[in-house]
Amino acid sequence: MSETTVTVGLGSCGIAAGAGKTYEKIQSIRETEKLDFILRKTSCIGMCYREPLVEIRDETGSYIYGDVSEERVAELIEKHVRNHEPVREYIIQTDVFNAPENDFLKSQVRIVLRNCGLMDPESIEEYESRQGYQAIRKIISENILREDVIKTILDSGLRGRGGAGFSTGLKWKYANANKSSEKYVICNADEGDPGAFMDRSVLEGDPHSVLEGMIIAAYSIEATGGVIYCRAEYPLAIKRLDIAIRQARERGYLGTNVFGKEGFNFDITIKEGAGAFVCGEETALIASVEGERGMPRKRPPFPAQSGLWKKPTNINNVETYANVPWIILNGAEAYAKYGTEKSKGTKVFALAGKVKHSGLVEVPMGVTIRDVIFKLGGGIKMDKRFKAVQLGGPSGGCIPESHSDTIVDYDSLNATGAIMGSGGMVVMDETTCMVDVAKFFLDFTRKESCGKCTFCRMGTKRMLEILERITDGKGEEGDIEKLEELAFQIRDNSLCALGQTAPNPVLTTIRYFRDEYEAHILHKKCPAKVCRPLLTYTVDPAKCTGCMVCLKNCPVHAITGERKKIHFIDPDICTKCGICFSKCKFDSIIVS
Amino acid sequence: MRVSRIYPSINRKSNIQVDISLLDPLLQKYKGIKGNLIPLLQGTQEIYGFIPRSAFERISDETGLPLSKMYGVATFYAQFRLHPVGKHIIKVCHGTACHVQNANLISEAIEEELCVKDGETTEDHFYTLESVACLGCCSLAPVMMVGDHAYGKLTGTKATRILKEIRDNENK
Numbered sequence: 001m002s003e004t005t006v007t008v009g010l011g012s013c014g015i016a017a018g019a020g021k022t023y024e025k026i027q028s029i030r031e032t033e034k035l036d037f038i039l040r041k042t043s044c045i046g047m048c049y050r051e052p053l054v055e056i057r058d059e060t061g062s063y064i065y066g067d068v069s070e071e072r073v074a075e076l077i078e079k080h081v082r083n084h085e086p087v088r089e090y091i092i093q094t095d096v097f098n099a100p101e102n103d104f105l106k107s108q109v110r111i112v113l114r115n116c117g118l119m120d121p122e123s124i125e126e127y128e129s130r131q132g133y134q135a136i137r138k139i140i141s142e143n144i145l146r147e148d149v150i151k152t153i154l155d156s157g158l159r160g161r162g163g164a165g166f167s168t169g170l171k172w173k174y175a176n177a178n179k180s181s182e183k184y185v186i187c188n189a190d191e192g193d194p195g196a197f198m199d200r201s202v203l204e205g206d207p208h209s210v211l212e213g214m215i216i217a218a219y220s221i222e223a224t225g226g227v228i229y230c231r232a233e234y235p236l237a238i239k240r241l242d243i244a245i246r247q248a249r250e251r252g253y254l255g256t257n258v259f260g261k262e263g264f265n266f267d268i269t270i271k272e273g274a275g276a277f278v279c280g281e282e283t284a285l286i287a288s289v290e291g292e293r294g295m296p297r298k299r300p301p302f303p304a305q306s307g308l309w310k311k312p313t314n315i316n317n318v319e320t321y322a323n324v325p326w327i328i329l330n331g332a333e334a335y336a337k338y339g340t341e342k343s344k345g346t347k348v349f350a351l352a353g354k355v356k357h358s359g360l361v362e363v364p365m366g367v368t369i370r371d372v373i374f375k376l377g378g379g380i381k382m383d384k385r386f387k388a389v390q391l392g393g394p395s396g397g398c399i400p401e402s403h404s405d406t407i408v409d410y411d412s413l414n415a416t417g418a419i420m421g422s423g424g425m426v427v428m429d430e431t432t433c434m435v436d437v438a439k440f441f442l443d444f445t446r447k448e449s450c451g452k453c454t455f456c457r458m459g460t461k462r463m464l465e466i467l468e469r470i471t472d473g474k475g476e477e478g479d480i481e482k483l484e485e486l487a488f489q490i491r492d493n494s495l496c497a498l499g500q501t502a503p504n505p506v507l508t509t510i511r512y513f514r515d516e517y518e519a520h521i522l523h524k525k526c527p528a529k530v531c532r533p534l535l536t537y538t539v540d541p542a543k544c545t546g547c548m549v550c551l552k553n554c555p556v557h558a559i560t561g562e563r564k565k566i567h568f569i570d571p572d573i574c575t576k577c578g579i580c581f582s583k584c585k586f587d588s589i590i591v592s
Numbered sequence: 593m594r595v596s597r598i599y600p601s602i603n604r605k606s607n608i609q610v611d612i613s614l615l616d617p618l619l620q621k622y623k624g625i626k627g628n629l630i631p632l633l634q635g636t637q638e639i640y641g642f643i644p645r646s647a648f649e650r651i652s653d654e655t656g657l658p659l660s661k662m663y664g665v666a667t668f669y670a671q672f673r674l675h676p677v678g679k680h681i682i683k684v685c686h687g688t689a690c691h692v693q694n695a696n697l698i699s700e701a702i703e704e705e706l707c708v709k710d711g712e713t714t715e716d717h718f719y720t721l722e723s724v725a726c727l728g729c730c731s732l733a734p735v736m737m738v739g740d741h742a743y744g745k746l747t748g749t750k751a752t753r754i755l756k757e758i759r760d761n762e763n764k
Contacts, residue, residue, distance in 0.1 A: 016729050016742035048731030194687030194726035232634070232671055233727060235740055274630055275670030277725065291629035293668040309626070352689035352730030359731050390688060426688040426730075440691050444725065450668075582697075582748075 004037040004081055009053040009117060011044030011204050012236050013197075018069055019052035025073040026054075037081055043205030045117025047104060048359035050092055053117075056080050066092035066101070104357070107376060109338060109346050112198075112322045113362045116205035121240050124247040127208040133253060135328035136215050140259045149220045150176060153324065155332035157344030162188055162280070162317030163395065163421045164497065165343075165410040168324075171314055174304035175221040178312035183223040185214050185266075186308065186315040188285060189230040189237070192277040193393025194444065196424030198348040199318035201360050203230065203237035206322065207244035211268060213321030215258065216328060218266040221314050226268035229285055232275060241270055277394070277448035281496045282307075282315045284450065295450045296496035317422070319348055339365035343409035353390075353426040354381045363408070370404040373427055384429040388512070392421025394441045394448075395501035397508030398434060417508040419501070433530035434513040435520050439467040441505035449498065456499030459490040463506060471531040475521035480510060532576045535591050541566045543588035550580035550589065608676060610644045619654050629657060629665055633672055642673040670724075678713040678720040680758065682738050684751075687726030689733040698734050699723060701748030705755065718759060 008014075008023040026039060047053060050066030054076070057063070063086050065076060072090070079085045086094075092101040110116075119126040127133070139149060154169025175183065187210060191199040203210065214226050230238050245268055248254045258264045271289050278284045279294040286308050288294035307313025323345065327335045336344045343365040349372060352358045356378035363372060369389060373379070380386050388398040397418035399406060406412050413420050428437065446460040463486050466479050487503030494500050510517060519525045526534040539550075546564040558574040561567030569580070569589075581589040618635040622628040632655070636647045643666060652659050666672040684699045699710065702721055706714050713720040729735045732744025736751060743754055 012742065013729050013731055013744075016732050016735065016744045051732075191728065192725070194691075195689050195730055196726075197728040197730055200728045233724070272631070272634060274634065274672065276668065288630065289627055291627040291665070293665055350730060352733060353692050358689075358733075393688070424688070424730075426692065428692055432692050437688075437692070440688070448725075 004056065004058040005040060006037055006077075006081065007040040007042050007055040007057070009044060009051065009055075010041045011117075011201060012234070013044055013048045014051045014053065015236070017048075017051035021070040022052045022054065022068050022073055025070045026077065029074060029077050033077075033082075035077070035081060041120050041122070042117055043121050044201045044360065045105075046113065046201075046360035046362075047092070047101065047357070049357045050101070053092075056086075058084065060084075060086075061094060061096040063091050063096065064093040064099075064101075065090045104361075104376065108362050109364050110362045111326050111335070111338075111346050112202060112209075112319050112348050113205070113360065114326065115209060116201060116360075119206070121205050121207055122243050124208060124244070124251065127206070131329060132208055132325075133212055135325035136212055136219070136253075136259060138328065139216065139219060140261050140264075146176060146220050146222070149216065149328070152328060152332045153220075156327045156335040157332075157339070157342075158320065158323055158327065158335065159343065159410065160317060161319035161323070161347065161422065163193075163392065163419065165420060168316060168320055171304060171316065172217060172220050174302070175223075175312050175314040178305050180312050182225070182309070182311045183221055184308045184311060184313040185218045185221070185223040185226045186282075186285070186289070186303075186313060187214055187226070187228040187321055188280065188282070188315055188317045189228055189234075190273045190280045190285060191231060191234075191318070191422065192280045192448075193395075193422050193424050195350065195352050195390065195393055195426040196422045197350045197352075198360055198423055200234050200237050201350075202318050202322050202348075203234065204240055207237075207241045208248070209322045209325055210241075210318055211244055211248055211254070213316075213324035214268060215253065215266060216324050217314055217316065217321065219258075219264065221312070223266060223314065225308075226266060227271055227289055227308070228268060229271045229273055229279070229289060232272045238270060238272060245270070276450075277444075278450045278496070278498050281498060284496065285315065286313065293450070295452050296498075298495060319423075340407065340409040340412075342411055347408060347420070347423055349408075349423045349425050351377045351425050351427065354384065354429040354432070355379070355425075355427040356381055365409045366407050368405050368407050369399060369425075372408065372425065373404070377427065380427065380429050384431065386427070387430050387432060388428045388434065390418075390426040390428065390437065390505075391424070392419040392501075392504075393424050394445050395419060395497060395504055396421045396424075397504045398428070398437065398512065399508070400512040403512075417504065417511055419504070431528055431530070433471075433526055433528035434509040434516050435467065435471055435526075436528075436530045438506045438509045439464065439471055442467060442502070445498065445502040449502070453494045453496075453499055455490045455493040456502060459486050460499075460502055462486055463490075463503070467506070470517065470520045471526070471533070473520075473524045473531075473533045475524075477521065479521055480514070480517055484510065529591050532578055535576055535578075536571060537569050537574055537576065537578075537580060538590045538592070539567050539569055540588045540590050543586050545586055545588070547585070549583050549585065553579050553583045555579065608644060610640055610646060612646050612650050614639050615647060615650055619651070623654075628655070629662065630669070633662070633666055637672060640676075642676050676713075676717070678717045680718060680738055681720045681722060682736060682755065683722050683724045683727065685725075685727045685729070685733070685735040685737070686723045687730060687733070689730035690726075690735055693733045695734040697748050698736060698746050698751050701752055702736075702755065705752040719755065 054065045054068040150172045158168045159165040256265045276294045279288045284294040284296040303313040348362045361376045442464045449456045451457045544566045551559040558570045
């Protein structure tokens with residue numbers, strides 16, 4: 001009998017959806033019923049919206065089941081594993097017949113995510129069986145010169161995937177040019193942008209590819225030490241990195257004379273971040289690794305000249321490093337084949353918000369935003385109207401529906417006022433208030449400002465106060481102009497990217513949704529019905545049954561009425577808390 | 593600015609006595625390693641759940657770092673707490689994806705249920721409520737994390753029910 005393999009996706013998102021319990025249940029069924037199949041773990045394949053995912057592979061092919069809760073396990077194992085009858089209605093993807101999500105992977109180009117969701121991230125053997133560590137072996141065995149490795153990366157056109165989009169090859173070239181007996185390679189895994197989770201997924205799903213990318217960088221610039229700076233909020237990523245590093249050390253891929261190359265000494269340690277968004281900025285990150293407050297400093301000198309412990313240092317982000325082994329193995333041309341003139345290769349996007357298929361997708365640069373959201377993302381939840389997409393987190397901006405044919409590359413996105421950022425795409429529909437979104441981001445950057453530059457420290461606070469006033473219904477004419485003036489000053493007078501880009505969410509929402517600001521300020525209305533102080537609550541006499549639930553729950557006793565008679569909300573007493581709306585079972589509270 | 597985060601702790605007198613000898617293995621581990629302050633503070637917090645004043649003093653004696661510098665670092669990072677917390681920490685995600693899917697309602701429901709505000713601890717020291725920037729589970733928004741476990745696709749009632757279940761399970 002040929003082997004059947006059952007694989008459970010155990011990334012953070014899967015576990016949060018209950019995949020841990022699903023795995024345990026399968027394990028216990030296997031033991032109690034003495035079934036003969038292989039049970040494997042893998043990480044996130046990107047279809048977070050159908051987690052927990054279970055793949056059953058038998059002699060006929062591979063079948064991925066979606067939404068496999070603990071309760072569904074017994075049925076699946078009984079029917080598919082024991083009786084070899086795939087349960088068609090739960091299959092979301094398969095190579096055997098036409099399943100609903102078959103296109104999800106087919107319409108992607110997976111370079112960074114080449115192994116994610118397909119192998120056990122805690123097994124170095126599986127990574128090696130999928131061409132893992134072949135790139136660095138090729139370099140060592142063919143004795144490829146450092147300069148030639150750098151040239152390959154340069155020719156591939158790879159640009160930093162952390163946000164700013166600086167050429168990776170150039171970074172390596174500068175770091176290589178500065179001679180020192182002590183040099184460092186740092187991996188920035190401090191994925192702080194709310195709404196971005198691609199780095200977490202790569203670290204959880206394919207940690208060895210990041211290590212290999214770092215080893216190649218270390219070889220290219222003659223680095224002696226490596227640091228991965230990872231957010232403490234990602235415990236599973238840290239655990240899997242730790243396992244990967246230990247495995248690599250055991251095999252001699254890290255340590256002294258790496259891969260048997262005389263004099264190539266390189267090891268990697270993990271530093272856990274302690275929760276500061278600004279530490280995504282490279283000089284702040286270095287300060288944090290050194291045990292200081294994570295405050296950015298002036299550049300130059302750039303880290304390539306004077307970085308960690310004042311030694312030449314190369315910093316790249318997780319996704320950037322994960323690209324490197326693929327480029328070395330397949331060549332610069334194969335990589336540069338994808339993308340646009342100035343933005344080569346692929347980019348991973350984290351789709352979230354009001355989109356049907358939230359999850360991770362990897363597409364070649366140059367596709368349109370609309371395609372990402374509607375073709376891969378499946379469109380807007382509950383088929384509401386697509387309003388805008390937020391790109392680049394707190395440093396980015398909102399791109400409206402009218403600009404959704406913008407192509408995804410660094411320069412086209414910059415032209416809209418947003419940025420590529422790390423690739424978080426938060427989709428918003430008609431029920432999202434753009435002023436509220438701007439306020440949300442500004443509140444975030446205000447809290448996360450390190451306080452070094454006055455304009456960033458005070459300016460963001462003042463801007464937030466104006467926005468709060470607007471959403472409270474106390475906006476005044478001229479507020480928009482005041483916001484713009486402050487925004488330009490913060491942008492021009494801040495040292496690091498946090499301050500320079502902090503006004504972007506406000507500037508882009510003013511640019512594309514000025515009418516919404518005006519509705520808040522002049523007409524004291526929130527068109528998306530989000531800003532509570534601008535709403536009025538009334539009872540719909542046609543629907544009210546007089547059940548008295550709203551009346552009992554009103555904290556300020558603004559509602560009057562008797563049993564089975566229509567209630568009334570006194571607008572003078574009402575504090576617009578919205579409790580009556582959420583408690584009413586008959587949808588009889590009208591919000592306007 | 594980041595300093596605003598420490599206000600709740602300033603008003604609180606935390607002269608809680610702790611067993612300071614628990615720190616010894618940690619101090620031994622990081623002895624002589626440069627850039628060790630943050631891992632030391634993280635380790636201390638792991639032991640006590642927060643960083644007591646006496647631990648600051650002990651680390652300062654051992655490493656020679658001035659207290660002022662340690663305080664500066666400890667108050668800069670969101671992770672560090674200078675006052676005791678409940679047995680379980682509830683982290684309600686307020687990232688973008690959670691925000692546009694009404695994370696505020698989750699926080700409000702929990703605040704009402706536990707009678708605490710953001711950053712506070714319940715009277716029985718069972719729960720501490722925190723709001724955090726992003727937990728990276730955006731596809732399951734809105735999300736909260738209790739201990740190391742994330743719960744997704746929440747509603748106010750679902751969140752409070754989960755909290756009740758955790759408490760009931762432990763009180764059994």
